[in-house]
Amino acid sequence: MEDLKLLTQNNVPTEELAENAVKEYRGIRLNYVEVFYLDYAVDEDTGLIDKSKKVKYYTKNQIGRNLRALKNAYLISKGAADPEEILTFRKRYNIAASTLSIILGFSKNTISNIEKEGMSSLPTGRLIKLCLEDVEVMSHYINLCDGLENAKKIELSKKIKEKNV
Known part of the structure; x- marks a missing residue:
């Protein structure tokens, strides 16, 4: 996987991360690789940044890639070629x-x-x-x-x- 650089909320470059994810759909356990980046948590009500805690965030590109990976895992589970x-x-x-x-x-x-x-x-x-x-x-x-x-x-x-x- 290529090293993609992303900017955090403070315009600081960060790495794209990946980890194995497991979802269950219609009784089928689907394993795929999910991509994301970490940044500080934001309080949805106040908009304040909590610098004590980092959470996963997804770019539009990463969401698309994650959805394709999940679809691919589903198709493979149903007999498609990997x-x-x-x-x-x-x-x-x-x-x-x-x-x-x-x-x-x-x-x-x-x-x-x-x-x-x-x-x-x-x-x-x-x-x-x-x-x-x-x-x-x-x-x-x-x-x-x-x-x-x-x-x-x-x-x-x-x-x-x-x-x-």
Whole structure:
């Protein structure tokens, strides 16, 4: 994670912090990484700053990232692929994100976007998970892909089958 600098209420730079968070939704325990920064507590009624106590605050950007992380945790709990699984698969078989996107029938940047921002939808995540876990399904999608030359299809299918033995 990049080191983001934030300004406190006194315009003093502070670090962005992260910690594991757990939420329960519909009986499902969701674990994700929540980002925030610490600053002095403010009394909501008087507006006075309590310098003896620091509390969590969130920027608009951090709120968006936390919501995406929570959504991603929910989708993974429902059977979607984890972005880390996709990265591991691509590294193992040396497949570019754009190539994997094309093989699965997505737009060129879809896999790259998922790896950076999390899963976009449950059906997309489940399809990716199925393909990552089943060599035959992935080989089938490679062979059906019109966006790859035959030589590349053969190379990828062979690579996936060999490394999975």
